Amino acid sequence: MDEDILRKMEERLGPLHARQRLGIETDHEAQIFGQGLLSFHIKNWYPVHSVIRNALKLTGLYWRGRRNTGSILVKRNDVMFKELPPLFDGFTILHLSDMHVDMNEAAMQRLIELVGEMRYDLCVLTGDYRGKNFGPFEATLNGVARVRVHLKGPVYGVLGDHDTIQMVPGLEAMGIRMLLNESEVIVRGDQQIYLAGIDDAHCFKADDIEKAALQIPYGEFSILLSHTPEIYRQAAHADFNLLLSGHTHGGQICLPGSIPIILDAVLPRRMGAGAWQYHDMAGYTSVGAGSSVVPVRLNCPPEITLHGLRSG
Numbered sequence: 001m002d003e004d005i006l007r008k009m010e011e012r013l014g015p016l017h018a019r020q021r022l023g024i025e026t027d028h029e030a031q032i033f034g035q036g037l038l039s040f041h042i043k044n045w046y047p048v049h050s051v052i053r054n055a056l057k058l059t060g061l062y063w064r065g066r067r068n069t070g071s072i073l074v075k076r077n078d079v080m081f082k083e084l085p086p087l088f089d090g091f092t093i094l095h096l097s098d099m100h101v102d103m104n105e106a107a108m109q110r111l112i113e114l115v116g117e118m119r120y121d122l123c124v125l126t127g128d129y130r131g132k133n134f135g136p137f138e139a140t141l142n143g144v145a146r147v148r149v150h151l152k153g154p155v156y157g158v159l160g161d162h163d164t165i166q167m168v169p170g171l172e173a174m175g176i177r178m179l180l181n182e183s184e185v186i187v188r189g190d191q192q193i194y195l196a197g198i199d200d201a202h203c204f205k206a207d208d209i210e211k212a213a214l215q216i217p218y219g220e221f222s223i224l225l226s227h228t229p230e231i232y233r234q235a236a237h238a239d240f241n242l243l244l245s246g247h248t249h250g251g252q253i254c255l256p257g258s259i260p261i262i263l264d265a266v267l268p269r270r271m272g273a274g275a276w277q278y279h280d281m282a283g284y285t286s287v288g289a290g291s292s293v294v295p296v297r298l299n300c301p302p303e304i305t306l307h308g309l310r311s312g
Helices: 003-013 017-035 046-059 062-068 105-115 138-148 165-173 229-237
Strands: 073-081 092-096 122-126 155-158 182-188 191-197 222-225 242-245 274-278 281-285 303-311
Touching (some): 073 281, 092 105, 105 138, 122 242, 155 191, 155 222, 229 242, 229 281, 242 303
Parallel strands (some): 073 303, 122 155, 191 222, 222 242, 242 281
Antiparallel strands (some): 092 303, 274 281
């Protein structure tokens, strides 16, 4: 990372976070190339990707699964909160996750067509913009920029386990406010809600919910963005009202009935996709708009989600 950019990131995030994140990324890339246990994870062991692709081709499922990646569903999730300020009744959030923009051009073109026609008040992106989880990211930024042009209103985002903190300046330059253990206030008239976001908690363990919630007054309505839903316990006990996340892809390659073969997250399976509840906190895990490892979807169509907040 350019030293001037690094200094600016340190000023904003604190003296340790940026350098720690970069250091962990360096260690992570070393492990991917065979120097540690992470190299055995299926998404990091790149020769296996060809094996999976060829196996799907032999079974005749590959091209059908690839076509499925363009069949993006628009889902609606209406949630009622007694704590929601009345002026935010009907407030709508467009939620995009796991785009992996450089994995499938046709899927991203379909995504652009869909979001260009939508009406909402705010857009959130819950990470994994990049296809691979190491290496160059210029193609990723170019792909995100193509989508960003078609997004209206304020756009907020967090990083995922495929993303490098070096992407933050480029993402923010195109008008995406990245929340790295930070929060923002959203105002309507004389009422407000809070939106917080944490850095990746799945791979980089760079999340800090306490710091993210520091500026949120007790009892105020608040939403947390996290790439992974695995931090649901911490989020609920930090008094967040709503947790929006992604990461799991819903399994991506599923048995009939959307039963995931593999769910890359440590959490109850009911939280692996869609809406769920934990104590007083509502949650939603997007199965994502893109695909990872191989550009196929079987029994698990990609999605973008419109969350409607209701007061009552």
